[in-house]
Amino acid sequence: MARSDRFLKASFLAVSLVYGGYCQAITDDQPTIGIVYNTKELSAIQYECEAATKDQLTCKFTQLAVRKKLTATDLAKHRKQFEDSLRTEDLGKECTQMQEMFDVYDGKRAPPEPIEWKDPRDKQEADAAVKALKEACSTKDVSKLRELNERTLRQEMRTCRVSANNFEQTFRRVHDPVTKSFAWVVDGEPEGPCGIVQLSRFEPRKWKTFTNWNYIARKAITNPNGTGVLWSEMRRA
Numbered sequence: 001m002a003r004s005d006r007f008l009k010a011s012f013l014a015v016s017l018v019y020g021g022y023c024q025a026i027t028d029d030q031p032t033i034g035i036v037y038n039t040k041e042l043s044a045i046q047y048e049c050e051a052a053t054k055d056q057l058t059c060k061f062t063q064l065a066v067r068k069k070l071t072a073t074d075l076a077k078h079r080k081q082f083e084d085s086l087r088t089e090d091l092g093k094e095c096t097q098m099q100e101m102f103d104v105y106d107g108k109r110a111p112p113e114p115i116e117w118k119d120p121r122d123k124q125e126a127d128a129a130v131k132a133l134k135e136a137c138s139t140k141d142v143s144k145l146r147e148l149n150e151r152t153l154r155q156e157m158r159t160c161r162v163s164a165n166n167f168e169q170t171f172r173r174v175h176d177p178v179t180k181s182f183a184w185v186v187d188g189e190p191e192g193p194c195g196i197v198q199l200s201r202f203e204p205r206k207w208k209t210f211t212n213w214n215y216i217a218r219k220a221i222t223n224p225n226g227t228g229v230l231w232s233e234m235r236r237a
Contacts (some may be wrong), residue, residue: 012055017100024210029182029204030049030051030057030173030184031047031049031057031059031184031213031215032048032049033047033048033049034046034047034213035047036213036214036215040067040097041065041067042066042067043063043065043066044063044064044065045061045063045064045215046061046063046064047059047060047061047062047215048060049171050172052170054173054186055172055173056170056171056172056173057170057171057172057173058168058169058170058171058186059168059170059171060166060167060168061166061167061168061169062164062165062166063164063165063166063167064162064164065160065162065164065165067160067161067163068147068157068159068160068161069156069157069159069160070153070156070157070159070160071157072157075153075157078153079149079153080148080151085206086145091136091137091142092140093139095133095136096147098133098137098179101130102130103232104136105127125155128148128151129148129151129152130146131206132145132147132151133145133148134145134149147157147167157175167198168193169172169185169186169188169201170186170188171184171185171186171187171201172184172187174201181204182200182204183201183203183204184201184202185200185201186199186200186201188217190222190223193223194222194223194224195221195222195223196219196220196221197219197220197222198218198219199218199219199220200215200216200217200218201215201216201218201220202214202215202216203216214231
């Protein structure tokens with residue numbers, strides 16, 4: 001069966017993100033080196049491409065992304081999990097287990113390893129957390145734990161995670177005989193149990209005397225009932 005036929009017969013879920021922005025091109029007919037920015041979220045992709053043949057490119061990518069440690073949509077879920085734990089956990093038992101940590105903070109015993117604070121604010125947060133836990137254990141007042149949990153959640157909503165993901169893709173030149181335009185499209189086969197197919201492409205955009213390249217990150221899941229999707233594959237889109 002031809003590859004195009006397999007695509008027509010497959011039931012697939014497609015996801016795409018558009019990256020556009022500054023890039024550098026030595027020639028007008030292929031991307032070379034540059035950086036493009038996501039148009040919907042705070043992320044960017046650096047790329048460097050080399051021509052294998054006239055109609056084939058090999059590109060190395062580094063995807064940089066900044067994401068909230070805790071999003072607003074996750075807030076309600078974390079609050080519910082906390083309330084569920086209050087109903088199911090034995091506070092007295094938990095306090096007994098935390099006594100060793102209290103003794104370390106009170107200087108009654110040496111820590112298992114030296115504690116180094118890279119940021120003074122981290123120590124302030126830790127001190128406040130231990131104080132709230134000690135008050136909750138001494139008074140059996142779970143409202144202190146709720147206050148601590150809310151403070152922690154608010155801090156996580158203000159905290160960002162920076163991640164980097166390296167990957168490589170091979171592209172082939174595809175011409176449109178009607179519009180006389182062309183693009184560089186990922187040349188790949190289905191991967192993994194979910195049949196993930198990379199459909200990403202570079203599209204040229206003329207700007208004054210040189211060419212910009214937009215990168216459209218796109219994938220298709222040809223077998224939605226499969227299991228074991230790799231996180232690295234999901235991150236590319």
